[in-house]
Amino acid sequence: MTTSAATLRLVRPALADVPLRGPGAPVALDASQAAVVDRVAAGADPAVLVLGAPGSGRTTVVLESVVAAIEAGLAPEDVLVLAASRRAAADLRDRVSARLRRTSGRALVQTAPAAAFAVLRARASALGEPAPTLVSGAEQDLLLGELLAGHAEGDGVDLGWPAHIPADAWTLRAFRDELRDLLMRAAERGLTPADLADLGVAHDRPAWVSAARLYEEYLDVNELRASTPDVGARFDPAVVVDEAARALLAWDDDVPGVPRPRWRLVVVDDHQESTAATARLLRVLADDGARLLLVGDPDVAVQTFRGASPALVARASVLGRGPGELGATTLVLDATWRHGPVLRDVVTRITERVGASGAVAHRRATLPARSTGTRASRSCRAPRRRRPSSRTPCAARTSRTASPGRTWRSSPAPACTSPRCAGRCRRPRCLSACSAATSRSVRNRPYALCSTRCAWPWAPRR
Ligand SMILES: Nc1ncnc2c1ncn2[C@@H]1O[C@H](COP(=O)(O)OP(=O)(O)OP(=O)(O)O)[C@@H](O)[C@H]1O
Ligand SMILES: [Mg+2]
Structure with missing residues (x-):
């Protein structure tokens, strides 16, 4: 704020500065990242799926794509970014605001339930109804706790818990958490208490039958709380996304x-954490003209206990109307920026044990050029030493078996220093992801591929 003798001028404080270092700092995009951003800015694809290993810059691509799309002409209000958690949404929201240096009429980055709830609130307001309520996890826990405590004191009907769930367990927080997860997964799939009980009988899970009885009571209490005219509808987080999809479909009727909430670009970061309900909402938004950018890595899903379905990532590229099918063009990020060679190696070893859920191309990501030398020597577990020059005989430096006098083919060639490589590695350097370099089963095959993750053929033996 500045003052003078005659005038008083209010000056808006500057938006948060773009950090110069660390997460959120602008980076020079690599070729695979730039390809995504250019495609999104061009706006020709109805849906783009980006696969990227951990630290490959998926969130960076989301940020830069949003900035590029807005610079190419979209209004910030036309863009919706869905993040996997409230914390991730808040973090990305700050980064987007810092990059755009302007504000938006509605929250640009949200979780799927928050975006869905905003749709339902807009609908209630358009209908002149009281604002709805999003039931929080803490409130759900309280309600279930009250119901269970009542049953523990002998109130109401006997829920008939199986013998391995004694009454003492009902009061435990961990038990309520498990119960809440079960009920919310049922709600998400549109199961009524009767459906859940039927499934319990069909699959011989008596606990589901008991939980179904409690679910019925839970729904009754919720309905009761919303039954006075001055209180709006109450939505559980598990159903709010589907409710919003239904509200959008029926909006015009x-x-x-009243114009329906509409976006021209919808971006999902960490699509591996999306639920089936989010996929249904995306389908409704896409049918309404929104372009989609879905970014994810099915290997690193952590919210499956909350209904996340990592298989949706691979399904997004399927053209069709089935669950999660969005006909997306697939692009792959091919370098990992966050991890050094050791962590990358660990990630590679772990992800190769994770069952593939349809998308594996991102597992081939390598470290950017600046760190490959370290990676090569460490992943080969050979002592670090000066790299041989391009004309250095292989046998002299790295191989026990290759004939003296052989030279490295590529120039300049940071040679593989693994004693096991034996000079057969045609790639100028050892790949951390190249399990064949150490695998007995494929090591001696002349033309075998290193592995599915490393498409480089071995050189023929000479
Ligand atoms: N082209 C690049 N050049 C330099 N640094 C980059 C580049 N792309 C991303 N980074 C940096 O790499 C780190 C990881 O980026 P980012 O968080 O976008 O990756 P991510 O794939 O979303 O990671 P996560 O697996 O944690 O979700 C960040 O510090 C980011 O600034
Ligand atoms: Mg990320």
């Missing part, structure tokens, strides 16, 4: 003349 329910609230004619």
